[in-house]
Amino acid sequence: MGKDEVKSRRRFLSNAAMLAGGIFVSVSNNSIGALLYATERKDTKGPWYGMGIDLEQCIGCGHCANTCKSENGVSREPFYFRTWVEQYTILNDGSVKITSPNGGIDGFSQQVPDEDIFKSFFVPKMCNHCEKSPCVQVCPVGATYDSPEGVVLVDDSYCIGCRYCVQACPYGCRYIDPVKKVADKCTLCYHRIMKGQLPACVEVCPKGAKIFGDLNDPGSDLVRFKKEHAWQVLKPHMNTDSKVYYNGLRAEVR
Amino acid sequence: MPPQVKRLALLFAIFIGLFLVARYFLVPKSFGEHGHYRGLSLVENQDQEPKYAGQKVCNDCHDDLMAVKAANDHKTISCETCHGPGLIHANNPDSLPLKPAGREFCAKCHSLNAARKAENIVQVNPEEHNTGQNCTECHNPHDPWEKMR
Numbered sequence: 001m002g003k004d005e006v007k008s009r010r011r012f013l014s015n016a017a018m019l020a021g022g023i024f025v026s027v028s029n030n031s032i033g034a035l036l037y038a039t040e041r042k043d044t045k046g047p048w049y050g051m052g053i054d055l056e057q058c059i060g061c062g063h064c065a066n067t068c069k070s071e072n073g074v075s076r077e078p079f080y081f082r083t084w085v086e087q088y089t090i091l092n093d094g095s096v097k098i099t100s101p102n103g104g105i106d107g108f109s110q111q112v113p114d115e116d117i118f119k120s121f122f123v124p125k126m127c128n129h130c131e132k133s134p135c136v137q138v139c140p141v142g143a144t145y146d147s148p149e150g151v152v153l154v155d156d157s158y159c160i161g162c163r164y165c166v167q168a169c170p171y172g173c174r175y176i177d178p179v180k181k182v183a184d185k186c187t188l189c190y191h192r193i194m195k196g197q198l199p200a201c202v203e204v205c206p207k208g209a210k211i212f213g214d215l216n217d218p219g220s221d222l223v224r225f226k227k228e229h230a231w232q233v234l235k236p237h238m239n240t241d242s243k244v245y246y247n248g249l250r251a252e253v254r
Numbered sequence: 255m256p257p258q259v260k261r262l263a264l265l266f267a268i269f270i271g272l273f274l275v276a277r278y279f280l281v282p283k284s285f286g287e288h289g290h291y292r293g294l295s296l297v298e299n300q301d302q303e304p305k306y307a308g309q310k311v312c313n314d315c316h317d318d319l320m321a322v323k324a325a326n327d328h329k330t331i332s333c334e335t336c337h338g339p340g341l342i343h344a345n346n347p348d349s350l351p352l353k354p355a356g357r358e359f360c361a362k363c364h365s366l367n368a369a370r371k372a373e374n375i376v377q378v379n380p381e382e383h384n385t386g387q388n389c390t391e392c393h394n395p396h397d398p399w400e401k402m403r
Contacts, residue, residue, distance in 0.1 A: 059375045061363040063335050070339050071305050087369055107362040110369065120369035145291035147299075155295035158282070191302035200306045204335040206328075206363060207374060 045216070048150045049188055050243035051199075052211035052225040053124055060085055060122035062104030064201035064210065069105075071189065071200035078102040080175050082186040083126035083201055088252060090118045096252050123246075123253055124210070126201070127152060127173040127186035128234065131241035135165035135174060135185075144183065150215075150243065151188045159183050170238045188212075215243070305339035308332075312340065315347070319396055326397040336395065360389040 065084045074080055085104030089097040089112050097112065110120065129152050136144050136152060143159035146152055159182035166174045166183060177184040189199035193212070197203070202212045213222025222245075225231070229247035235254070236242075246253075287293030312333045313320045323329060334340050336359075338352035361380045370377055384392065394400040 056371075057374060059363060059370050060367065063362075067306065067335075067339075072302075089369070107358065107365065108367055108369070109365070110367045112368075114368055117368050120367075122369050142285070142290040142292070145289055145295075147296055148288060153295065153299050155292050155298075157298070158292055158295065187299060189304075190299045192304050192306075194300045195304070197304065197306075197308050200304075203306055203308060204332050206331040206335055208330060 046148060047214040048216045049193060050129065050150070050213065050215050050222055050245065051126070051188070051202075052213070052222050052229075052231065052245045052247065054207075054209045054211065054225070054229070055121060055123060055246055055248035057207040057209035058085070058122045058124060059207055059209075060087060060104060060108050061206060062107060063204045063206065064124055065103040066105045067200045067204045068186070071192075072187070074184070075178050077178065080178065080184075082173075082184070083124060086123045086125060087120065088123060088250075089120040090252055091116050092118045094118075119250075121248075121250070123249075124201075125171065125173070125234075126244060127188070128171055128240065128242035128244045129186075129188060131243060132239065134168040134170065134238075134240060138164040138168040140164065147190065149193075151190055151193075152185070153187055153190060154183050154185060156180055156182045156184070170235050170240065171242075305341055306334050307339075307341040307344045309334070311344045314344075323396045326399070328396065328398065354395075355388065355390075357389055360393075360395075 062085050065081060068074065068081075068083045069076060072082060074082055081103045083103075084100055085108075086098050086100045087104075087108050087110075089099075089110070091097065091112065099108070099111070101108065104122075104124075108122075110117075112120075129150060131146075131150065133144075133146065133152050136146060139145075140162065141158060141160055143155045144152065144165055145155070156177075161176060161182045163176060163183070166176065169185075174183055174185045176182065189197070189201075192199060199210075199212050202210045211221050211225045213220035213225070215222060217223065225247070226245055229245075231245040231247050232249040233242040233245060234249070282292050282294070284293035284295075285291070288296070309320075309332045316333070320333075323331075323333075334351075336352075336354050340351045342349050343351045357380055363375060364377055364380075366377045366379045389395075392401055
């Protein structure tokens with residue numbers, strides 16, 4: 001082996017080590033994390049909103065889904081929902097049946113005979129207002145974003161309707177508005193909460209199964225809810241840092 | 255500097271200049287105010303008109319009914335859960351809100367279903383419970399047991 005060859009190999013190794021070290025340092029740096037997740041919890045002093053959903057309380061009346069459509073002018077056709085209710089029925093043989101006729105707006109009827117049912121329950125679904133929202137990360141034009149209050153919003157005059165975000169959402173919470181032809185989704189009733197009102201679905205829930213609140217306020221209903229219940233989020237393995245917290249969420253729920 | 259590089263550099267400068275001009279006109283004014291989005295969009299989202307007034311508003315004029323409801327089984331239900339959006343009505347009482355009718359309306363909450371827990375909601379089978387009559391003929395929706403006391 002020639003001397004030059006050894007030298008060049010040594011140089012190569014030291015360069016490679018430096019490069020690897022550099023990449024390691026910059027990845028562990030926060031600013032790269034911000035690039036990866038597109039969002040960052042900026043201001044810890046202002047409000048930071050989320051939602052609690054108590055499945056132990058939900059009676060599946062569907063008023064949340066109906067009210068949401070009235071409040072936000074969502075198309076009445078049964079494919080467009082900002083929030084909807086699913087009925088899960090686990091049969092004795094272990095199979096799971098999920099139904100959501102018109103999102104629960106028309107009421108539920110149990111099709112499975114009682115003796116075949118192992119367990120049945122309702123699951124209201126809505127945008128999870130993730131801290132690391134996949135939908136925000138994929139938007140090519142910056143038409144969907146995290147508000148300073150942690151609410152994921154859509155800029156409908158800037159959206160180009162490319163549907164990337166609809167694909168990216170792991171919870172199926174987005175759709176293309178049939179009239180405006182742009183992405184649309186739950187805004188946590190941004191227009192209401194910024195005026196001090198409750199989101200419409202929370203206002204009309206007859207059982208108090210939906211709990212809205214500020215995660216930064218130790219006295220808020222939501223913080224109390226999180227303290228008192230063994231909550232879970234949907235699809236935690238997706239690492240979205242969802243801000244919709246479910247009490248009584250069973251493993252069968254997807 | 256070789257002349258072809260000079261020419262290329264000039265071309266580049268023109269392209270970059272054009273790009274900057276185009277960018278100036280295409281990027282909205284408030285873009286980037288708070289983040290990678292149009293800052294004005296926050297205001298636009300906030301400006302949407304609410305349609306539900308919230309229960310406190312109904313109390314201003316219907317305090318009698320409010321008191322009846324608050325003392326009875328439907329106390330946890332907001333007026334607008336049953337009567338629909340009420341802000342227009344609260345601002346102008348001549349435009350009346352929904353008045354729910356029919357057995358299906360009550361059944362949405364009260365019909366028998368294995369997913370409903372008995373301790374959460376009392377259930378009846380609408381196909382068996384006093385069929386052929388409206389629920390409200392026997393149950394006052396604001397005080398369900400009023401007529402049976």
